[in-house]
Amino acid sequence: MTLSSSLAPGLAAPLGARFDGDGTNFAVFSQHARQMTLCLFSPDGRTETDRIVLPERDGDVWHGYLPGIRPGQLYGYRADGPYAPEHGHRFNANKLLIDPYAKRLTGHPRWHDALYGYTVGHKDEDLSFDTRDSAPFMPKCVVEDPSFSWGDDVPPAKPMEESVIYEAHVKGLTAQHPGTQGLSGFLALASEPMLDHLTCLGVTAIELLPIHAFVDDRFLVDKGLRNYWGYQTLGFFAPDPRYLSEGRLREVQHAVARLHSAGIEVILDVVYNHTCEGDQMGPTFAYKGLDNASYYRLAEDRRHYINDTGTGNTVNMDHPMVMRMVMDSLRYWVETFHVDGFRFDLCATLGRTSAGFDPGSAFFDALRQDPVLTRVKLIAEPWDIGPGGYQVGAFPPPFSEWNDKYRDGVRRFWRGDDLMAPELANRITGSAQQFDHSGRPATASVNLVTAHDGFTLADVTSYVERHNEANGEDNRDGHGDNASANFGVEGPTDDPEVIAARALRRRNMLATLLLSQGTPMLLAGDEFGNSQHGNNNAYCQDNEIGWLDWANADCEMMLFVQKLIAFRKAHPILRQKRFLHSRERIVDGIEDLFWWREDGEQMTDADWLDADRQVICAEMRMASGTPRYAQREEALFVVFNAGGEVALTMPAPPEGWHWVSHIDTARPKHGTEPAGDTVALAGASVRVFVLEAA
Template sequence: MPGRYAIKPGRAFPLGATFDGEGVNFAVFSEHASRMTLCLFSDDGRDETLNIDLPEHDGHVWHGYLTGIRPGQHYGYRAHGPYRPDEGHRFNPHKLLIDPYAKKLSGHPRWHDALMGYDVSAMHKDLTFDTRNSAPYMPRSIVVDPCFSWGNDRPPRTPLHETVVYEAHVKGLTAAKPGTPYPGTYLALASDQVIDHLLKLGVTALELLPVHAFIDDRFLLDKGLKNYWGYMSIGFFAPEPRYMATKEIGEFQHMVARLHAAGIEVILDVVYNHTAEGNQLGPTLSFKGLDNASYYRLAETPRYYINDTGTGNTLNVDHPMVLRMIMDSLRYWVEIMHVDGFRFDLCSTLGRTEEGGFDRGAAFFDALRQDPVLSRVKLIAEPWDIGPGGYQLGAFPPPFSEWNDKFRDEVRSFWRGDGGMAPRLANRLTGSAQQFDHDTRPATSSVNFLTAHDGFTLMDVVSYGSKHNEANGEENRDGHSENLSDNMGVEGPTEDKKIRAARALRRRNMLATLLFAQGTPMILAGDELGNSQQGNNNAYCQDNEIGWVDWSGVDEDFLKFVRQLVAFRKAHPILRQKRFLHSRPRLIDGKPDLFWRRPDGAVMGEEDWARPELRTIICEMRTASGTPDYAALEHAILCVYNSGAGVNVTLPAPPEGRRWVRHIDTARPYAGPKPARETARVRENSVVVFVQEEATTPKS
């Protein structure tokens, strides 16, 4: 061992590589290893300069302290123990392993058969043992000092009822934006050009697709493609290196600080349900080699993995040290990187118990809810996985919000003209109370969306009748086949003015429906611009013009209208309430907080809702019953959602001294506010919104 290093026992806490000014404490968990070797590398990461066993082993944590080690040191582990896949153990000291707590990685694996713990040419595959050294093909873990000069950075802490989420991809949003410095990176997201766009749009939270370090699947690289979305995590503490312009983690912190200064929160899409190591035939990169039997949920025959995620493996969140790793990771991103919340990919998996079923009282949820750091940030669940009983919309405990795919599907169906959709849409417009109004959950628990990274863009919803995923190299077999879309008469782009106008109107209708519904709205990046993915509804591997937001052909008129919708929502608290609307009388005036009306002004009856040809929904809303008087700042708003022929709507008589004013009309998007008469004409396929105002209120 070189004389400049001195090994000491160190500490079992904290896990990872921790620099204290004089040296580094290394600590890594493995319950079943018999020996743990720390490997140090040269400054350029090429040469393995030191191999030393960690001297102490407490509570299944191996640890040691090395003096003289500084930030920038490249390192990895080799774990010794039984290689018995039939018993769930896959230790192979010939494989260099990433530290699960590494705060920075040098890059990505270079695919080679040596990354496998077994002989890929052998008949018995993973039951064999491979002795090739994987280090030449593996990224290095890197010691960092994560300190950052945050100045007076403060989290915006925007309440959910005031939140408008904008889902974006770090590279996809910025790669093709003209004039953006360092396109495709965290620094690009921190640029004036991007922040100015977000501020003008009016969004309050930027939800980023995975930024945890991830890998490119071998089968994708073989086809000349990449893992664009990033749902193959291999480092839960390390920012993805490909988004760093200078390869320093401070770039991510700088991005967060800049967004916070603009009043914009940062929410991370995180993937704790599985890792990039795949099934029994996948590579040995980290967890599999450190302690396969602890980190993963194994099948009854432990050679194989339980696969509730569709990616080959499922993390064993029931294990206390795996749960600790997830909690430590989440706290790191909040306390050190200053993010404001998380969207949990396939969150049903995180609620599965040892028996395999979903439990809303699972250890993961309880740990989050009691945590003094994490219980204060935004928590959003993707409420499904592919395992048994995996669809759990509405079943997550507070303070979780949930992606509401039923909102997406039923809004699309209603505006496509499908029969029988009016009563379903009515439920979605009022916060999907059937799913979420329990356990004192607020109406904001429903994260409403029309589009997301997975599926068609909004432009493609109105431009394509079927998916076009040929570029993915799977003969168009991948991706959802039923998108509830409508090409309006021509598949794909067209110069037909009537079709283009109809598509623009449909997009305006759907976005108005999204932004005027109770709940928390989420907009997909690029939808406000008219962005298309050429009909690809599964662009997970398209790190190119298909997957990137196209800024070259911005629909300026549509962008202006979307800004108008967001601003209108912000200006009217009735549209963004925490309490559900149930047609209950209010103490302030004795009036119900919600009326559903027929075009003739009468209140809807059961027989009206039962008509399959019903195409017009008229919703008159007030501040919800139970809202404190100080929050009841508005009188009433009446929204008309008409997916049928033009109709005359009789407006309910306003109290003396008030009047109805038409503010939004998707058929006449720039008409401006105008006082309404007793009967208002609502054109075919349009959304119209009236606000009850004082009769003396100026039109502007």
């Protein structure tokens, strides 16, 4: 009996390849195809053993059931339909297609002209038609049973106000760590040395750069480079094979369980705004060949693509089946892998309709009502490159957002730019101008001074210019304005004064980050001075440039960051959901926020407009409206000095209380000490005082 003769109608849901213990149900969406063919392959993926036309179509879902097909079976699809790019259709049955719902892939595409639906180099460009079979160059999908024995795994479920996020790359974090030698990918991430580092540091969540299966762009491969960061998604359900040492899904599940056991949440950076197929001149891997007109937002001429993402294409979230794919993917990662949240790359794109960005778009509404996704963290990168794409502060609750205004304001204040005192004051109190609306909490602002995209913190204090020559783009790529400083020497130096000044600047920015209202995010490696040698766009540097340099770690800086995180955790005033607006509190009639000059006088409007002002002093309390049971400490006095040494007059403490110094970035090893009426405030430093009973 042939496989075709044993084929049963199967079910239209769920989509993908689902093993039920006896066989596998295959279901795939295509609105405009005329025929859908399931292709089975030998265990090595080299031989196409069967082509089986799916017998049933329910609406736009093609499906069939094959008894005896078990986990490990390799497969793909061929879709037959019109090849009419001028009408938005790019069907080509000669091209093997990835199942958008594939749970695992055997590898990555091997670049060849046969991977394109058109004939590369033809005078008609993408209007031509290529008849070569792409299967020899394509990875194959794998039927999987993703079940895993989770035991007593319990997600840490940290509230945002208690969170300290650590942004990291699975390989970059672990590749050069001395304790992970012999391990790679998720097994290295789950190793004891990595868990020890994260727990000792005190972070509560690790935000991983994309782990969905992705593609190494052809232009990078031609230059001997790779897509290191991973922002070119091939499959939204499959982990990238390069992070699976043994090719098993359970490696990811094991890593999540291990991180959870250490009290650390796992947040995934996800890329649903575009795919790796590029524009009309790009390859055909999956979505173009399955139903180009449904999966992508097309221009009026239907041949070209709307490119709000800068990558050649934009996923069409207006189509219900495309939105279903994204929602199914998100739920899959929560339910099957127990991840704790998502950071959405170019999230403004996901909220776009034909009328532009809409905070009430169907996708955002779907997220907000979903019973699975409402219990995890949702973080937006609140921009894209399309019209009206910059939307910081515009996302609906429960989204939090990356706050680049915080990054730029903090860097420029510490660089000594004019008129930055009011800017820093706004940023350290939660960026209320952007986020204090619609019932959003102060934690909606995800504060960062660095991220994967840009200079590391060490490079912010060591370089004025980008140095991206290794990327092979003549140093034209990456940000041109980094609000950075080099203290008179571009790059490495042996000058002890420059080295000390750079270290102090780093401590000041780290202290600012962890003393601010909002949710702090720390870039992996910043805690010990990791450098990318001035490369501020290391997206293609899967090498020592992009990997963390553990061998040259600054252990004293790491101890200082541990101290800052521990201090933040110990003081609820620093991690409030309510905004501080200098309003009187019902519990004692005292305002929740005072701004002081260094001479002990309160700030005036003229002081805020003083372009030369480089010192701001904030006396903070629990915010007005905080319930009495949450009034767990009296006050903090936080001083940021980007200028020279000054005599600091302390606010008068209530009777029976006194101010105690806890943090001094100029003396990072110094312990606590009572403060007098006047304190010598070191130049270029941060001081933190706690109001304690005398």
